[in-house]
Amino acid sequence: MVGWRPGAAVPAAHRGDDDSELGAIGETITKRFAASVQAAASAVAVVQGVESLTYADLDRRSNQLARFLHHQGVRAGSVVALHAGRSIASVLAILATLKTGAAYMPLDPTAPIAYHDWILRDCGADMALSGSDRIAEFSVPTMNLEETLAAAESEPEAALEIACGPADIACIMYTSGSTGRPKGVLIPHRAVVRLVIDQSYAHFGPDEVFLHNAPLAFDASTFEIWGTLLHGARGVLIEDDRASLQSIVDTIQEHRVTTAWFTAGLFHALVDHQLNALEGLRQILAGGDVLSPTHVLRAQAAHPDCQLINGYGPTENATFTCCYRIPREGWGGGPVPIGVPIRGTYVRLLDDDMKPVAEGEVGMLYAGGLGLASGYLGDARHSATQFVADPLHVGATLYQTGDLARLRADGNVDFIGRRDRQIKIDGKRVELSEIEEAMRCSSGVADAVVTAVRNEAGATLLTAYIKSVSSVHDRAALVLEARARLLRALPPHMQPSQVVVLDEFPLTQNGKVDQERLPVRRLSEAPPARSATGKTAGILSGIFARTLGLRDIGQDTNFFDLGATSLKLVEAHALIALIWPSVDVLALFQHPNIRELSQAIEGRAASVQSAGQHRAQQQAAALRRLRTSRRAE
DSSP states (O other): OOOOOTTOSOOOOOOOTTGGGOGGGGOOHHHHHHHHHHHSTTSEEEEETTEEEEHHHHHHHHHHHHHHHHHTTOOTTOEEEEEOOSSHHHHHHHHHHHHTTOEEEEOOTTSOHHHHHHHHHHHTOSEEEESSSOOTTSSSOEEEHHHHHHHHTTSOOSOOOOOOOTTSEEEEEEEOOTTSSOEEEEEEHHHHHHHHSSOSSSOOSTTOEEEEOSOTTSTHHHHHHHHHHTTTOEEEEOOOTTOOHHHHHHHHHHTTOOEEEEEHHHHHHHHHHHSGGGTTOSEEEEESSOOOHHHHHHHHHHOTTSEEEEEEOOGGGSSOSEEEEOOTTOOSSSSOOOBEEOTTEEEEEEOTTSOBOOTTSEEEEEEEETTOOOOBTTOHHHHHHHEEEOTTSTTOEEEEEEEEEEEOTTSOEEEEEESSSEEEETTEEEEHHHHHHHHHTSTTEEEEEEEEEEOTTSOEEEEEEEEESSTTSOHHHHHHHHHHHHHHHSOGGGOOSEEEEESSOOBOTTSSBOGGGSOOOOGGGSOOSSBOOSHHHHHHHHHHHHHHTOSOOBTTSOGGGGTOOHHHHHHHHHHHHHHOTTOOTHHHHHSOSHHHHHHHHHHHHHHHHHHHHHHHHHHHHHHHHHHHHHHHO
C-alpha cells in the first residue's frame, strides 16, 4: 500500500529549553493509553448518550479493530482517513489506527467531497473509514465504520505487537494553506503526549470529566480525547455535529462535566445566553481567537470557583503553545494575555533579523520544543520556510507562527495580531489566498481577491472580488458560477458572504492590489430586497439582525450571504428557542432565510395545534361513549 512513511517529512531535532523536565518524552500515545487501561480498567472511559464503554472495553474492541485493519493491509506508516463525526465508534477507530502503527487523518464531514478527495490523494491515504453511507464517492478504498466494527468482533482481543516510537506520526491535521491548497501537518506521538502529560496549565486526572465537543478535524479534539484517555478520566461526547447551546449545557449538567474547551466565539455565546448553566465546571479553556475581557469578567463573577484558561497555539505546535490561567483578581486591564509556554515548549519573540526583541517590544512569535510538528506532508519547501533553525539553540528548530506578540513586565505574553492574511472563523484557520485560488479556478474568472472585515456583531465577513476574463461576460452568471465552484471546493466556513465583479483591481504604485480602494458595501447599511412580513417573520428578522449586527434582513436573503457562520446560527437559535422551544437548531440550516424558517415554524406550530385538537376530539368522544354506556346501565 502506498502512504506516508516515517522519515518522509522534514527531519528536525526539536529540543526545548526544559525537555529534561518532561518525563513523558520517550513515551507514545499507545503506551500511555495502556497505562490508563491497567490503572482504570473498570472505569467508564467514554459516554455517548445512553452508550458507554469502560477502559477495558475500549482497549479490547480497539485491539480487535486494529487486527482487522491489519488484515486489510494497514501497517506502520500507513494513513487511515476518518470521515465521521464525534462518536464512540470514531474513538475506537482512532485508537485502533494508532495500535497498527499508522496515523489517523480526520476529515471535516461538512466539507465537499472534492475537498476531501484532494486531501485523500495528497496524503496518500491507504483507506478511509466513513460514518456515512456515501462511501463510493471517495477515490481510496473506503469502509463503513459501523460495519467494520461489527466485522472486527470476530478478531482476537489481544493487542498487536507493533513497535511505535515517540517521533512516529500519530495524526495528520489539514489546515488552510497560504499556497492555495490545504496543507497536512504531521503531528508525532511525542507532541500529543507532551500536550496532556505532566502539565500545569490545567488539571488532568481520573477525577475529571471532559466534554468532547470539538470536531475531530479541529486540533482541539486532540486535547479533549487524549486529555481524557491518557489519564483514566471520563469523556462525554456531544452527539450532534450541530449542537444547540441548550444541548451543550444540558450535556454538561447531566453528566457533571468538569472540564470543557470552547472556541472564543462559543464561549462568548454561552456567557451571553447560558451563563448560569455553566455552574459545576471546574475549568474552562477557551481559544482559537481573541477572548473578550468583558465576557471573561462576567464568567468569573458568576462562577468564581471555575478556573478560566486562555489557550493559544497553532496546529503546528500540537494545539497549545501558551496558556494563561486567568487570575480571579484580574490581569491589570487591556487584552487577556495568552500567558506563558506550557511545559515542553518554549517561545522566542524575534525581529526580522532573528534577534530577540526587548521586553515590551513587538516581535514575531516562534515556538520550539517537544510539541512541534515534523513539517508539512509532501511539502519540503514550505516546511523549510516555516520550520527554521533556532538562532539561540544549536540544532533546535522553531516554528514561525506568523503571530505578532510582546512580553509583558509580569512575564506573560500578549497577542498583538497577524503579520499575514490569515484569519480565524469560528476558531478555524482560514488563509484568504486559498479562497482566492479556488475562485481563480472558476470558469470566466481571470483573478480574485478576498478581504475580511468584522461587522458590528463581531462576525467576520468575507468579500470576494473577481475580475472577468472578458468585458462582455454576464456578471450575474459569473457570480453564480463562482459561488457554485466554491461550494464544490471549500468547506462552509470559507464561503464569502459577497462576490463582487470588477473590471479592474485598484493597484498601488508597486503594482499590488490596493485593498483600501476596493469598493465596500456594508451589509448593515444595505436595504433588504423584501422586508419580512407577518408576526413570526418579524420576530425572526429582529433576532437575526441582532445576532448578525444588521439593521434589517430581507426575507429571502440566505443567512450565510449575510455573514452567518455555524456558530452565529447556534447563537440565533438560543434566542429563537426562548419563544419556540420545539424548534431544533438544525432547522436554521435546513431553512436558511426568514421566509422559509418562519413557514417551517408556523407549520410546526400548526401541526402541534392540530395534534392537540385531535387529542381533544378523541377525549370528548371517549367521554360521550362513557356517559352513554352509564345511562344504558
